[in-house]
Amino acid sequence: MSSSSTTTTTTRLLMLKASDGVTFEVEEAVATKLGAINNMVEEEGSEDLICLPNVNGKFLGMVLEWCKKHANNNTNSDKGNDEVNKWWDKEFVMDLDQNTLYHLLMAADYLSGTELVDLLTEKVASMIRGKKVEEIRETFKIKSDFLPGQEEEIRKKNSWAFE
Amino acid sequence: MKLRVRPLDSKETLRIEVPNGASLHQLKEAIAQTIQSSSSSLRLSLNRNDELFASSPHEDSLQSLGIAAGDLIFYSIVPSQTLDSDSQPSVQMEPGIDLGRGHRETLESPVSQNQETLVSDLDTLANESGSTRDLVPGEGSNLEVGEGEEGFAAESMEIDDDDDGESMGFLGSKFPESCFVRRLRRVLNEGLGEDGRDHKLMVIGVHSVFLESGFVGFDSVSGTPVDGCRRLLDNWRPSMAFTLSFHYTLPEILSNEGSTASYVIETAALKFQIMGRFVNVFGSLTSGGSGTHRVCLDEHKFVPSISSVSSNGDSEREVYEFWKTVKDGLALPLLIDLCAKAGLPSPPCFMRLPSELQLKILEFLPGNDIARMGCVSKELQYLSCNGDLWKKKFEEEFGSKAGSHVPFHWKKKFATYWRSRRQREETATARLRRFPRYGLPLFNPIRRDLNPFELPHIGGDYDRLPGLVPPPSGRPGRLPLFRRTYSPNCNFGGSSG
Numbered sequence: 033m034s035s036s037s038t039t040t041t042t043t044r045l046l047m048l049k050a051s052d053g054v055t056f057e058v059e060e061a062v063a064t065k066l067g068a069i070n071n072m073v074e075e076e077g078s079e080d081l082i083c084l085p086n087v088n089g090k091f092l093g094m095v096l097e098w099c100k101k102h103a104n105n106n107t108n109s110d111k112g113n114d115e116v117n118k119w120w121d122k123e124f125v126m127d128l129d130q131n132t133l134y135h136l137l138m139a140a141d142y143l144s145g146t147e148l149v150d151l152l153t154e155k156v157a158s159m160i161r162g163k164k165v166e167e168i169r170e171t172f173k174i175k176s177d178f179l180p181g182q183e184e185e186i187r188k189k190n191s192w193a194f195e
Numbered sequence: 196m197k198l199r200v201r202p203l204d205s206k207e208t209l210r211i212e213v214p215n216g217a218s219l220h221q222l223k224e225a226i227a228q229t230i231q232s233s234s235s236s237l238r239l240s241l242n243r244n245d246e247l248f249a250s251s252p253h254e255d256s257l258q259s260l261g262i263a264a265g266d267l268i269f270y271s272i273v274p275s276q277t278l279d280s281d282s283q284p285s286v287q288m289e290p291g292i293d294l295g296r297g298h299r300e301t302l303e304s305p306v307s308q309n310q311e312t313l314v315s316d317l318d319t320l321a322n323e324s325g326s327t328r329d330l331v332p333g334e335g336s337n338l339e340v341g342e343g344e345e346g347f348a349a350e351s352m353e354i355d356d357d358d359d360g361e362s363m364g365f366l367g368s369k370f371p372e373s374c375f376v377r378r379l380r381r382v383l384n385e386g387l388g389e390d391g392r393d394h395k396l397m398v399i400g401v402h403s404v405f406l407e408s409g410f411v412g413f414d415s416v417s418g419t420p421v422d423g424c425r426r427l428l429d430n431w432r433p434s435m436a437f438t439l440s441f442h443y444t445l446p447e448i449l450s451n452e453g454s455t456a457s458y459v460i461e462t463a464a465l466k467f468q469i470m471g472r473f474v475n476v477f478g479s480l481t482s483g484g485s486g487t488h489r490v491c492l493d494e495h496k497f498v499p500s501i502s503s504v505s506s507n508g509d510s511e512r513e514v515y516e517f518w519k520t521v522k523d524g525l526a527l528p529l530l531i532d533l534c535a536k537a538g539l540p541s542p543p544c545f546m547r548l549p550s551e552l553q554l555k556i557l558e559f560l561p562g563n564d565i566a567r568m569g570c571v572s573k574e575l576q577y578l579s580c581n582g583d584l585w586k587k588k589f590e591e592e593f594g595s596k597a598g599s600h601v602p603f604h605w606k607k608k609f610a611t612y613w614r615s616r617r618q619r620e621e622t623a624t625a626r627l628r629r630f631p632r633y634g635l636p637l638f639n640p641i642r643r644d645l646n647p648f649e650l651p652h653i654g655g656d657y658d659r660l661p662g663l664v665p666p667p668s669g670r671p672g673r674l675p676l677f678r679r680t681y682s683p684n685c686n687f688g689g690s691s692g
Contacts, residue, residue: 051535052535085486086486086528086531088535130544130545134544134545134547134548137548137552138531138548138549138552141549141551141552149552149555153552153555153556153558153559154559156545156556157556157557157559157560158559160556160560160564160568161560161561161564162564163564163567164567165567165570165571168567168568168571169571169572172544172545172546172571173544174545174546174571174572174575175572176571176572177572177573177574178572178573183570186569186570186576187570190566190567190569190570190610192563192566192610192613192614192617193562193563193564193565193566193567193610193613194563194567195617
């Protein structure tokens with residue numbers, strides 16, 4: 033559809049506008065890694081500015097960074113993609129604080145970035161794995177709202193999980 | 196689906212089966228056949244109070260009335276003069292079972308989908324909470340209401356027990372209530388003081404989800420926070436046009452107020468629009484921006500279950516669905532909008548993630564972690580009992596060939612399998628511990644060594660672990676014992692040669 037024969041690349045640039053007005057210019061191939069944007073592009077065709085009122089600029093930036101890496105890794109080299117992506121993903125989630133993690137997760141969910149959602153939910157899961165109940169409460173700042181005796185009862189019911 | 200049916204005045208439970216898409220009428224026919232009575236004189240109820248009725252005889256399926264397989268349905272037989280009153284609502288169910296509630300003299304006009312018609316069922320509710328409050332005045336009255344009605348729950352639980360209540364899993368009434376359900380009950384008992392109606396019930400339900408999500412009610416006229424929903428509902432006359440709006444803000448925003456002089460309190464507004472049996476709820480920030488969120492709630496689906504919450508009923512699945520719809524569709528998006536607008540640090544924490552994402556996180560965990568997660572808080576307990584989740588975990592862990600045709604059973608099944616596998620492993624390691632073979636594979640051929648003290652030995656354990664071989668001074672006293680138990684062990688190895 034793009035008629036330009038003068039440019040060497042056929043990539044089209046999209047403008048994404050976050051809730052706080054910050055805009056990002058990204059290649060279509062990168063942005064369409066996000067299901068929601070892919071749909072919008074397909075539906076609206078030539079629309080170049082996409083407003084995303086539910087995502088804050090900071091997190092949209094991070095989501096796009098992730099997309100960019102994955103898009104590049106997928107196109108640049110054929111072999112060893114998975115290795116590179118995996119390594120990069122690990123780096124990406126390693127130092128995320130919980131706050132950013134949840135924001136990012138919700139942004140990714142809103143933008144239907146399935147792979148990123150998987151990566152981030154797995155990260156949260158890794159924070160739960162193998163922990164004791166008290167440790168989970170502490171990690172996620174959850175208060176127990178069981179009545180006295182109720183917790184013991186539930187633990188007893190689930191005693192198999194504590195062995 | 197299979198249903199349990201029980202007369203109001205006895206404890207005799209019948210089990211009947213009707214096709215999955217059956218209508219209420221078909222159910223009545225089926226019951227009538229079983230008890231040899233006429234179907235038109237039957238009155239059915241889920242919670243003993245509110246009669247189940249269809250808007251037209253052959254139309255409403257049981258599912259649309261909120262009846263699921265395994266539910267307990269009460270019936271009573273009314274005298275034949277009301278034979279043709281199929282469309283008549285809420286015939287007095289049974290004066291005998293009465294929790295201090297006044298006798299209702301008149302039959303209400305037929306309930307239609309018209310929003311103007313009072314729904315008489317809820318009068319019962321209102322009366323109940325009203326009268327109990329009279330009995331137990333003061334702060335604790337709401338709690339007392341709950342307890343006063345425990346009689347119902349206790350009774351139906353008892354039946355659950357005799358009918359393999361465990362298999363009900365997610366649906367079972369033994370399920371500990373979530374904070375939301377508790378909150379809902381409290382708010383309900385508070386809010387249904389005067390004339391109750393289906394619409395009001397939905398409004399109150401939404402209100403409870405908002406309170407549970409961290410919002411506080413806010414009176415935009417006086418600019419003060421509102422406790423409880425009574426004052427929010429005060430603005431709403433039943434005769435008024437059906438656009439009602441509620442305002443909410445966050446405690447953090449209110450506490451910020453003092454610090455900056457001309458601080459405008461950001462609020463989120465909910466507008467309720469009633470279209471027949473559907474309630475549309477629109478949510479947006481009062482100051483505009485960031486769009487409008489909307490959910491559509493079906494009264495036929497949710498009202499029976501929500502009203503049974505106030506009497507400790509056990510239709511938690513619908514309540515959970517209601518809670519999830521409102522939380523994910525309205526409360527969370529508004530919370531995020533509101534925080535962004537007010538410049539507050541973000542609200543998300545694990546508990547405020549959409550429940551879909553929470554479930555997805557649980558999916559990544561092994562079964563025992565999920566079960567432990569369920570011991571953290573009530574909401575998580577709720578979440579971690581998801582049948583589909585356990586089905587998936589079961590298949591992951593033990594393969595899908597052990598499939599079960601019994602739904603709602605997965606967690607229990609998982610636990611059973613988990614335990615027995617664990618036991619197997621334990622016996623295996625215990626065997627290793629009792630008959631230590633020092634890192635050799637378990638099924639390494641064992642020599643039939645009838646005279647172990649004969650020296651010297653070539654090969655086998657004795658070569659590899661010379662410490663085991665006498666001199667007995669090496670491990671005095673223990674060695675003979677060890678050897679004695681060792682001999683019969685030859686059979687364990689399964690080696691015959």
